[in-house]
Amino acid sequence: MKRHIQSWVRSTALGLGLLAMASGAALAQTYPTGPIRILIGFGPGTSADILARLVAKHIEQKFGQPVVVENRPGNSSMIAAETVARAPKDGYTLFMATVANTLNPAVNGTAFNLGKDMEPVALLGVVPNMLVAHPSVAAANVQELVALAKAKPDSLTFGTSGASTASHLAAELFNAKAGTKILAVHYQGGSSQAVTDLLAGRITLMFNVAATLAPHVKQGSLKPLGMAQPKRAGVMPDVPTMAEQGMPGFDTGIWIGLMAPAGTPKEIVEKLAAGTSEALTTESVRTALNAQGIDPLGGTPAEFAAFIREDIDKWVAVLKSAGLNK
Numbered sequence: 001m002k003r004h005i006q007s008w009v010r011s012t013a014l015g016l017g018l019l020a021m022a023s024g025a026a027l028a029q030t031y032p033t034g035p036i037r038i039l040i041g042f043g044p045g046t047s048a049d050i051l052a053r054l055v056a057k058h059i060e061q062k063f064g065q066p067v068v069v070e071n072r073p074g075n076s077s078m079i080a081a082e083t084v085a086r087a088p089k090d091g092y093t094l095f096m097a098t099v100a101n102t103l104n105p106a107v108n109g110t111a112f113n114l115g116k117d118m119e120p121v122a123l124l125g126v127v128p129n130m131l132v133a134h135p136s137v138a139a140a141n142v143q144e145l146v147a148l149a150k151a152k153p154d155s156l157t158f159g160t161s162g163a164s165t166a167s168h169l170a171a172e173l174f175n176a177k178a179g180t181k182i183l184a185v186h187y188q189g190g191s192s193q194a195v196t197d198l199l200a201g202r203i204t205l206m207f208n209v210a211a212t213l214a215p216h217v218k219q220g221s222l223k224p225l226g227m228a229q230p231k232r233a234g235v236m237p238d239v240p241t242m243a244e245q246g247m248p249g250f251d252t253g254i255w256i257g258l259m260a261p262a263g264t265p266k267e268i269v270e271k272l273a274a275g276t277s278e279a280l281t282t283e284s285v286r287t288a289l290n291a292q293g294i295d296p297l298g299g300t301p302a303e304f305a306a307f308i309r310e311d312i313d314k315w316v317a318v319l320k321s322a323g324l325n326k
Helices: 002-030 047-063 075-085 100-108 142-151 166-178 192-200 210-219 266-281 283-291 301-322
Strands: 036-040 067-071 093-098 118-127 129-133 157-160 183-186 205-209 223-227 254-261
Touching (some): 036 075, 047 266, 075 093, 075 100, 075 118, 075 254, 100 166, 129 166, 157 166, 166 183, 166 301, 192 210, 205 210, 254 266, 254 301
Parallel strands (some): 036 067, 157 183
Antiparallel strands (some): 093 254, 129 205, 129 223
């Protein structure tokens, strides 16, 4: 009797599994049958907003259904993230995630985990981050900067957009990898005042968006030392990466990716991933992104999931090393 029960349980489980697979495949074939929403945790005109609207337009044309982009700024985009995490798992409510959604939970010690509470769809692009120095700094590259920082530890300062922001943690990642103790000087309300003080020589170093710094570099007002991402940036292709200069794994670019609520059927996720990846290959999208200083990326949901896990681990380690973790 026991064997019969075990056999029935196995058969039932197998049947339910096959039914779920068939149901998911059927959903993917008809999906979408109505409007899709993409929520963004930042305002109009931001890099995430620009990328979302370019991808949305392509998906709309491909799937034949409206794709509405909604800006819901607040709490460093966590309000929008949590809204989508609680949405139905049907592929009709999506989220444009950024590094803020791995960084902020790590900084604040919240229970939200992007890799578990959301379903990765595709890593779409990155806004390159660049390390620059005031021309007075006697270093032409990363190796020389490390040597200078160790020889004259009190002569250098990193300007940041505030304590525990991306620019601050990029500086702390540099200190951790280089074995230096360059002091961070925090500015409130964004990076504009920090850039102003860097140009004036009141601070000496800064990690910031490459597209923002590029005009100053071209004018000779700032010295480029390294691109803080694995590949060279389209906006300044002549600037070598930190990895090329002896700092492997140094990646503090502002990544942007599409996500769905956790538990969204795999077939729908893969259909969305294929559509967004296709968008990134079109000349019109790539040209528009290049004009905004955004490098297109792409990849599979599994690759994006692995990237998120690595990003979370990286920031948790940096916070711990700098004594900033909660």
